[in-house]
Structure formats: C-alpha cells, structure tokens
Amino acid sequence: MTNIHPPGGHGRPAVPSAATEALARCVSVEPAKFAAGYWGHTPLLSLVDELPNPAGFTDLLSPDDADELLSRRGLRTPFLRIARDGDLVPAARWTGGGGAGAEIGDQVLDERVLEQYAAGATLVLQGLHRIWPALVDFARDLGTAVAQPLQVNAYLTPAGSQGFATHYDTHDVFVLQVDGRKHWRIHPPVLPDPLEKQPWGGRADEVSATAQGPAALDVVLEPGDALYLPRGWLHSAQAQESRSLHLTVGIRALTRYAMVEELLALAAEDPRLRAGLPFGTDVADPDAIEPELTETVEALRDWLLRADPAAVAARLRARAWPAARPAPIRPLAQAAALDVLDADSRIAPRAGLRWRLTPADGGRMTLRLFDRTITLPAQCEPALRALLTGAGTRVGDLPGLDDDADRLVLARRLLREAVAVPA
Helix, strand or coil: CCCCCCCCCECCCCCHHHHHHHHHCCCCCCHHHHHHHCCCCCCEEECHHHCCCCCCCCCCCCHHHHHHHHHHCCCECCCEEEEECCEECCHHHCEECCCCCCCCCCEECHHHHHHHHHCCCEEEECCHHHHCHHHHHHHHHHHHHHCCCEEEEEEEECCCCCCCCCECCCCEEEEEEEECCEEEEEECCCCCCCCCCCCHHHHHHHHHHHHCCCCCEEEEECCCCEEEECCCCEEEEEECCCCEEEEEEEECCCCHHHHHHHHHHHHHHCHHHHCCCCCCCCCCCHHHHHHHHHHHHHHHHHHHHCCCHHHHHHHHHHHHHHHCCCCCCCHHHHHHHHHHCCCCCEEEECCCCCCEEEEECCCEEEEECCCCEEEEEHHHHHHHHHHHCCCCEEHHHCCCCCCHHHHHHHHHHHHHCCCEEEC
C-alpha cells in the first residue's frame, strides 16, 4: 500500500503513512491480508475493539455535524436524498428557494427535512468527500491506500426505520457506524462483480428471492464498528431502538471491462474494423452475418495483438484521474504566497495530486495532471521530481537549475498552477 514513483514518471498521492492509517480505521486485518483475502471477494466485519480508534468515527461526522449541514450550509440537490419505505421522496417536497439573495430553487429546507425525518424517512447526505473538511482529508488518504476513486455518503435513519429494500451496489463499500445501532443482513451476490450498467433493479426478482434465504452475515453494527462489502453482495439495514448514523465509502474500482471499453474505442483506428458490411446484407439473417462476424473477430484479434499499452493507459488515466480530486487549496493564501516567495521559502507538492512527466519536442517536457497538461523546459525535470516525490523543499534547494532566479520562476509557476503549495 506504499506509494511508489517509478522511473517513467508516474505520480500517485504522497503521504503513505496517512493512507495506511485511513485504511486501518476501516479494516481489522493487515493491508496485505485484506488485499489478498477480502478485497473484491468477501465481506469483512471489524468490531470497534479490533480497530485503532476506540472513539469510533465521530471525528469524521457527528450527528451535530449532520445537523449543521442540514440547517446552515445551504445544501442543494444532489447533496441530499431522502428515502422512505424503499423509495426516494421527490426533491420538490423538501427543497425550495433560499430567501433574499439566494433565490435558488433547489436549496434544502430544514423544516421540510424535519417533516420527512420525523415521519420515518432516511436522510442521505451525498458527496461529503467534497464538502465536509474531515471527510475531504479522510477520503483523500483512503483513496490513496486503495488506489481507486471513492465517494462518501452519510445515512441518517430514525429509530426502527429502513431506508432501502434489499439491494446490491455496483461498487465496493466500507460501512462505518458512527452513532446508534443498525441491523445488517448480508446475502451472497446474484451477479458477482456487477458493472455500473448492471444495477440491481434489473434483477429485482432474483434479489428478492435470495434475500428470503439464509444470510451470509447477520449482525448489528455498534458505534465504531466497520463493515466491508464487495460490489454485488446483497444487503439491507434497519435502525434499532434509536436513530442511526453511518458513513458509506463507495469505491469506484476500475475493471477489466473498462479496459475492454478503451480498447474498443482505440480499435476505431483499424481500417478493417471500420469497413462497412457488404451491400444488401440482411442483418436479421444469421447465415448472412456469420461470415462477417468471422472476419470481424479475426480483424479484432489481429488488432488486439498490436494494441499499445501506453495508449490504453492514457485512456484509463483520463477516465480515473479526474474522479479523484487532490487536496483543496486556499486561493487567497496561495496568491499571497506568490507575493512573498523567495529562495528561503518552502514549498510542497499538493497532497493527492496525480501526475506524470513525459519528454516533449524542442527541449521541453510535459507535466500531465488530472485536469490539464503543463509544458516546461526539460532542465526543470530534476527540480520537478524532487518536489513531487518529496514532503517539502526549500525553493533555493531545487536541483538542476542554474540559479535562484530560475528556481523562483519555476516555483511561482507551480504555485500558480496549484501543483505546489506553501509548506
């Protein structure tokens, strides 16, 4: 689970110790054992006394924090969903204008939320990895540990209520019980490793029938307990004698099917695969299609044997990197740092930044980021590598450049581009 920057110039988020600590809060086994024995295959229940933090998860989001979000932060859809009796409550029933100066029509109305919650509805706070500071940091560190994009939602369920019927998710999840107790029933998949295009609704009858059988895991989560569920495992959850608050961390794992999709997109370069079917082909006739299918499969096989791993990697990078934002920056503080930057200033890489260095024509090099590409002189490479693979450095110590004037030019560019931050 450590972070490595190979010679080719790949960049993964830094701070491996923080990443390891984030994963340790979710699972009661060593990272290597979790990866080999549970990841993507088998649920794992981790009780609070088996985890490193006896205080549980209230530091990430407490009930009071949830009230703060629902009442004072001007939330809009889709940062909140409300579910009751297994169905979503239309947003029009609990949103409206925000008053003078905030006449946006989909702001969360706290009095309407109260009405729904008091009647037994479950509140689902979504995208908390983008809006709640403790979860922004936790999600970045945990995402580094699993090397996958992820999201964080919170579920607030009144006593005795169940927000959703038995279902499965198309992504792996960590369930972190924050407050109250919740009864979970887990059943084996009806479709192992479902893709996002294979939601449970298309197999509702199978899901319902399987849920009537014996559970693979039947447990009441207490505050501080954690549960890992691979995608596809059926689950339902019901609050017990008091309200329940739990966090769900959804992990958007890349699949081999994603690689197939990118390979097929690249296959458009092959003229044999772009060729049209013969004039007058009856596409409803299997006998007419059979020779064309044979020719197509042969052409596809030939092309796949020549597929360029670098081209596939570039497409997967374009898919994965934007789904996991790096650490937030403070625009005003960042701009102020530019005004006082000198050779004694210390700068550090932006936490969670994914990057790749590649050579370019004309004595240049490119720094590829999650949202753009920056072109720089090739002589900047040693300084860039020293910065991006370290924990922080003095500007005057950046290697490979002729003098402090050049180092300051590079440091200012990296601060302005939000690649580096003041250390």
